[in-house]
Amino acid sequence: MPASATANRPEELVERLGVGGAAAEGEALLKALREVKNQIIGNKTKKLLYLHLGAVPRIVSVLASAEGGGDAALIVQAAAAIGSFACGVEDGVRAVLDADAVPQLTRILSYPDEKVVDAGARSLRMIFQSKLTPKYDVLQEKNMKFLLSLLYRENENVTELAASIIAHSCERHEEQKALCDAGVLQRLVKLLGGPLNQRDACLESIEAIVRNNSEVAQKFACIDNGKALSSLIELIQDRYPRTRLLACICLIAIRHASPCYVQEMQIKTKLILILIELLEEPGKAGDEAPFALTNLIMDEEELHKQAISINAVEKLCNFFYKGPIEARRLQGILLALAELCSKLEKCRSQLISLQVLNFIVDALKHDCTDVRTAACSCIRNISRSLKNLSAGHLSSETVVVPLVQLLHDESSSVQVAALGAICNVAVNFATRKSVFIQCGGVSQLVQLAKSMDSTLRLKSVWALRNLMFLADRKDKECVLMELTVSNLASLICDSEHPIQEQALTLVSNLIDGCGDTFEHAFAEDSAIINALTRILHSASSPGVCMQGMFLLANIAAGNEFHKEVVLNCLVPPQPNGNNPSFIIKFLQSKENLLRVASVWCIVNLTYRDGLCSSTRVARLRDAGIISQIKTMVNDPCLDCKLRVRMALEQCMDFENSEHVH
């Protein structure tokens, strides 16, 4: 406050706080405390100011010195001030925790004066709402006893505090079980019948205890022969939106923890309806509703269908037309739409026909990281639709350019999400990949393919692979030039198997179709072939071996030179000791596809098309490969059996011709 308040300059006020020394006493101290409290409540700037002036430890010392009685008014003001420091300001929470305020505030909960108890309970509640506050150790018996005693107090602030502490402190199964065993759930259910704020606090608590814990969820469902569960079901239709939301969240948690409860389609449909209605509420209840909805229907196609049948998609999309949406709610809506589009074509078509794609694309440029990530997920799932991809809805500049922008977003989670979307969008059946290539998408992907982060590497190689799929020659060369053969070769030898697989598939897509792209496989001293040979020798994961063998088989379908190279790969000219060729191990593999790919390779190598075929057969025989194939005449996999017969027929021709001479 201005000029007249020199006597109340912050530094001077703080001087008066505390115990002993220069600190004020009695009435003067009370005035100082009250003044500081009134200045900081609601005011972040003032909180920080007084924090830096060291007010917190002084105020806590006032609390501490009022042992056994003391001036109630002083205690109330001190407690209120401490609670306010802890509200919404991380540094404040730290200061309060460091000054050891929690035990002091806990102590005053047992005072006879209700106002003191209220002040202590409210402040503790504020402190326990912060993520920085350590969990209350409910596994310790005396702590559990204390918590229970709070739950049985008449004071609403105290019971709400207990509920908050529980919601804050139970993460692990042992903690949840301990609370359940101590009868906390029964008491919380009883408290659900109380005033509104208490009821809401209890709902949050119950959810925290049952979350992901099937044993506890079952116990809850059995309380009072199922009456507890019924009261929850009633509460989802309560008149207060926040209560409805919390009750829904509770039921969803129980369902996920123990699917035999809340399983009738009727109740699930009701939940979907109520959550969709909640979307209309302004404020936090409406903001959180789409998250609960996403959680409810996650990965369940039946529920997706139900939601769509009650116009969930339209209702969600309507929000886009109502003007700017607050960040949290926007994130929720995008995630809900993404979930709905994840499996059902109907949803994706509906979304496109409602013409909201441009809003989703706008969200790619939002300030909030979470919104950008959610928008990417949405686009990724919409583009699972082959119809939409072919129609080119997602390959225009308006979509591709912002997505490519996100590849160098500051947040790696946004980058990963954008890559996911690009992976799909890049599988473009219309050969208009040029949009993507033109806006610098390829160089971004190539950059990310060199990232230290394996997720980024994997997804970017995947995107490049999709880009290569059915691309025309010009585009393929463009990508390869950007990526370079040596990079591709090192990706084939990447430390992560999934990345090796993607890289191999990339090469397959590269050489697929037109003949001259084959040459790329041999560029730079056959760098790619060498890399391929290396990893096949080390026989990494089955997936890698399969891709590798299919690649070899495809190359072996080429000309004499190509076949020679493949043969040298399988059967090196300078034998390395008595090591059998890796293909023999593959031919003995349990994996059908790996055997099939390997036999195809042999089929292509033994194809009678020229002079050298007989020498090739001879080399294969010498390496014991033909005899291995002979043992597979009755392979259980039909595809494999047929190829084996084909290969053997081709080899027999040579044998016969040899004998016939």
Next chain:
Amino acid sequence: MSLSWIFLGQLDSIEPMSTSKKVITREEWERKLKDVKIRKEDMNKLVMNFLVTEGYVEAAEKFRIESGTEPDIDLATITDRMAVKKAVQSGNVKDAIEKVNDLNPMILDTNPQLYFHLQQQRLIELIRIGKVEEALEFAQEELAPRGEENQSFLEELERTVALLAFEDVKNCPYGELLDVSQRLKTASEVNAAILTSQSHEKDPKLPSLLKMLIWAQNQLEEKAAYPRINNLSTAVLEDPTI
């Protein structure tokens, strides 16, 4: 809400003719209304609920004594709440803030919009009494940081500070901010926040009932010509227009 359901139950028995609207005369209507039974206790509860929510403590106390109706919240808590409301309504906003913080310090800490509106009201009061320098200092120190934290606060702040630019403050574009109605608006906001923190409903039941009446009348209007209540405060039945 038993009152309105009885009323609508009666409406059900009216048979509209297929094409033209049915006409119901005043006598017929009044006759049917006589048959509707309303309990005294229900009306008393509605009145008590209104007095309590709006904060008329003395009236509520008197009504309790005279009618024997029990209020649904402790009348003592109403006194505190009314002190806050009164302080805002008379322009003593700093006093109001201190009282709210004494009642429950969490209210203003968890309600940034309300806190901003109270601080804004303080600024308006300073401008009203012509303390220009103090007003500017206050705006700078207390309100500008809030504006930084939130875009919509910034816009409201700019509008309020703009008052200082005008000679004839009462008639300038944002002049309504100086109106008593602005104080009442802020007072109402505080009242609602306190009620919510006490787990009490912030709106009385009576307005909902009246809204239901207007809605039901409009629905019926489509099917019949009947005596309407057009003036809610007098509740006089007006003859049907044909």
